Amino acid sequence: MIYREAGQFKTSYRQDSAIFPILQDRIAIIFYLFVAFIVIPLFGSDFFLNSMMIPFLIFALAAIGLNVLTGYTGQISLGTGAFMGVGAYSCYKLTTFFPETNIVLLILLSGFFAAGIGMIFGLPSLRIKGFYLVVTTLAAQFFLEWAFIRVGWLYNYNDSGAIEVPQREAFGLIVTGPAATPSVRYLMVLSIVVLVTWVVSNLIHGRIGRSWMMIRDMDIAAELIGVRPLHAKLSAFAVSSYVAGVAGAMMVFFWLGAAEVESFDVNHSFLILFMVIIGGLGSLVGSFLGAAFIWMLPIVIRAVPRVLGLDINAATVEHLNFMILGALIIFFLIIEPHGLARLWSVVKQKLRVWPFPY
Amino acid sequence: MSATAAVRPHVTEDGRELGEVLMDLRNITLRFGGVTAIKDVSFNIQQGEIRAIIGPNGAGKTSMLNVINGFYHPQEGSITFRGETRSRMRPHDAARQGISRTFQNVALFQGMTTLDNIMAGRALKMRRNFLWQMLRYGPALEEEIEHRRKVEEVIDFLEIEHIRKTPVGRLPYGLQKRVELGRALAAEPALLLLDEPMAGMNVEEKEDMSRFILDVNEQLGTTIALIEHDMGVVMDLADRVVVLDYGRKIADGKPDEVQSDQAVIDAYLGVPH
Ligand SMILES: Nc1ncnc2c1ncn2[C@@H]1O[C@H](COP(=O)(O)OP(=O)(O)O)[C@@H](O)[C@H]1O
Numbered sequence: 001m002i003y004r005e006a007g008q009f010k011t012s013y014r015q016d017s018a019i020f021p022i023l024q025d026r027i028a029i030i031f032y033l034f035v036a037f038i039v040i041p042l043f044g045s046d047f048f049l050n051s052m053m054i055p056f057l058i059f060a061l062a063a064i065g066l067n068v069l070t071g072y073t074g075q076i077s078l079g080t081g082a083f084m085g086v087g088a089y090s091c092y093k094l095t096t097f098f099p100e101t102n103i104v105l106l107i108l109l110s111g112f113f114a115a116g117i118g119m120i121f122g123l124p125s126l127r128i129k130g131f132y133l134v135v136t137t138l139a140a141q142f143f144l145e146w147a148f149i150r151v152g153w154l155y156n157y158n159d160s161g162a163i164e165v166p167q168r169e170a171f172g173l174i175v176t177g178p179a180a181t182p183s184v185r186y187l188m189v190l191s192i193v194v195l196v197t198w199v200v201s202n203l204i205h206g207r208i209g210r211s212w213m214m215i216r217d218m219d220i221a222a223e224l225i226g227v228r229p230l231h232a233k234l235s236a237f238a239v240s241s242y243v244a245g246v247a248g249a250m251m252v253f254f255w256l257g258a259a260e261v262e263s264f265d266v267n268h269s270f271l272i273l274f275m276v277i278i279g280g281l282g283s284l285v286g287s288f289l290g291a292a293f294i295w296m297l298p299i300v301i302r303a304v305p306r307v308l309g310l311d312i313n314a315a316t317v318e319h320l321n322f323m324i325l326g327a328l329i330i331f332f333l334i335i336e337p338h339g340l341a342r343l344w345s346v347v348k349q350k351l352r353v354w355p356f357p358y
Numbered sequence: 359m360s361a362t363a364a365v366r367p368h369v370t371e372d373g374r375e376l377g378e379v380l381m382d383l384r385n386i387t388l389r390f391g392g393v394t395a396i397k398d399v400s401f402n403i404q405q406g407e408i409r410a411i412i413g414p415n416g417a418g419k420t421s422m423l424n425v426i427n428g429f430y431h432p433q434e435g436s437i438t439f440r441g442e443t444r445s446r447m448r449p450h451d452a453a454r455q456g457i458s459r460t461f462q463n464v465a466l467f468q469g470m471t472t473l474d475n476i477m478a479g480r481a482l483k484m485r486r487n488f489l490w491q492m493l494r495y496g497p498a499l500e501e502e503i504e505h506r507r508k509v510e511e512v513i514d515f516l517e518i519e520h521i522r523k524t525p526v527g528r529l530p531y532g533l534q535k536r537v538e539l540g541r542a543l544a545a546e547p548a549l550l551l552l553d554e555p556m557a558g559m560n561v562e563e564k565e566d567m568s569r570f571i572l573d574v575n576e577q578l579g580t581t582i583a584l585i586e587h588d589m590g591v592v593m594d595l596a597d598r599v600v601v602l603d604y605g606r607k608i609a610d611g612k613p614d615e616v617q618s619d620q621a622v623i624d625a626y627l628g629v630p631h
């Protein structure tokens with residue numbers, strides 16, 4: 001009885017077309033936002049914000065980016081890490097050229113560079129599918145990694161080869177650099193993640209999102225109905241890479257503080273892909289669940305034995321983490337491709353009819 | 359008997375007006391490498407009629423529909439649709455000009471709900487740009503709701519309200535066929551092509567589907583070309599029938615004429631050529 005839609009008659013298609021047609025869902029969203037914007041910054045420790053919430057949100061956004069491409073449009077990519085890198089290096093160059101401009105604006109702009117590069121590497125998808133497309137995106141990943149090392153201009157010819165985040169103020173606060181507090185950086189990340197997620201959600205629930213899913217489910221029928229594969233696929237690559245690029249820029253500017261090519265390597269591409277698979281292909285909620293799960297799992301594995309008074313070394317934690325992740329990925333790929341998001345909606349469905357299961 | 363049946367505008371027994379020729383196919387020949395799927399076939403489709411294409415398996419019926427909606431390009435012949443003659447066109451131009459279709463093997467978007475599948479049928483009619491779509495506000499939302507209203511009419515018409523929010527992959531085959539008809543109808547086509555709309559259905563489902571096809575034709579005035587195996591169904595539905603066998607046209611006329619045609623009887627009974 002907690003979660004009922006009885007009595008909520010949708011009197012117009014406007015209401016029924018809303019993204020959260022059920023009142024309880026709308027209340028839940030407001031509740032989550034309240035917790036995220038007010039409760040967590042007030043009560044969260046620096047460790048919690050810095051090592052858990054900020055990376056979780058950034059990876060969730062990157063997972064949303066990949067989900068647009070893989071979950072919604074059916075195009076598998078192993079280049080997410082590199083597209084994040086394009087966002088980060090673009091943002092670094094933008095801050096060099098426009099030191100006075102608001103850094104939040106620059107982060108949002110840097111996504112467009114990632115979108116452009118993403119569209120170029122998305123062009124082969126018009127001709128090839130499946131395995132061959134994966135190989136193409138992998139080539140993009142390695143090519144871009146090469147560029148991040150070899151093109152000194154990208155990191156202003158630093159001897160270290162790394163990009164270091166300068167201190168920047170915005171809205172009267174120090175938001176980047178070592179002097180920025182975790183709660184300020186957390187709030188910046190959260191605001192951008194909420195904004196970008198909202199926009200992606202709007203796209204997905206409209207004509208453009210449907211054209212992506214049509215291509216995913218049956219590209220020939222989509223074309224016969226009048227969807228142009230060129231428009232649908234390239235817009236998916238653009239939106240996906242934009243989102244990944246913004247996530248990459250935030251990763252460096254609001255979390256790491258400095259980065260070199262290793263932060264954008266193929267391992268990160270896989271990490272994001274696993275988040276999407278475990279969270280749920282074709283689900284925005286799933287992107288958050290998957291990122292939370294994969295990011296928090298090693299932290300929990302480390303914490304639990306300590307609480308129980310057991311001695312566990314770092315290598316064992318790492319091995320346990322890999323084993324659990326591997327098993328889960330196989331489980332979700334075979335048993336439940338809709339991932340944690342489906343389990344989540346099953347729970348909601350149960351609550352909806354509880355306590356009368358029939 | 360194999361001459362083209364009368365094409366003058368006329369009124370049928372049940373009072374529907376059949377207009378002029380909507381689509382005219384002339385001397386169509388389609389080859390796949392060495393296989394000739396269609397050989398020198400001509401026939402036409404009149405405004406407002408239900409035109410059946412029948413014939414044994416492999417006769418070239420599906421290939422014919424694929425030629426009509428631009429999916430296959432015939433090596434010879436011409437196609438005139440609404441007075442415009444062409445030798446080839448791309449599928450999405452056909453969709454733009456008002457031809458929509460269903461497929462012999464259901465070709466729905468399995469991961470999407472019934473509602474989204476039928477909304478997908480209106481893809482060509484929606485044009486709000488990316489920026490508005492990002493905000494889902496103002497014109498984009500108005501457009502979405504206006505089209506939703508049309509889609510709900512289709513859903514009412516086909517009596518599938520109860521499965522509106524169900525992913526179609528979870529529906530039984532008969533219902534999937536109905537949703538696919540809905541998706542084609544949502545485009546408000548001038549010419550509706552149905553490839554074996556009743557294949558794999560039980561008697562009851564067939565009756566429902568027949569009723570929907572007749573209603574589409576009578577109430578919405580949509581011209582329909584359909585492929586069907588079941589002679590009984592064809593007798594009930596079709597105004598005119600064209601019969602194909604081994605890629606050739608062997609008969610063309612009113613259902614009862616075609617049924618008593620010796621060449622047709624031979625083809626259906628499998629008399630060797
Ligand atoms: N894409 C294709 N490639 C090669 N041969 C084809 C193709 N499509 C149809 N054919 C051939 O054309 C002939 C007619 O097929 P089809 O139009 O599907 O028949 P029907 O729908 O009447 O059963 C068959 O011999 C079939 O093998």
Ligand SMILES: [Mg+2]
Nearest residue numbers: 419420421462
């Ligand atoms: Mg066929």
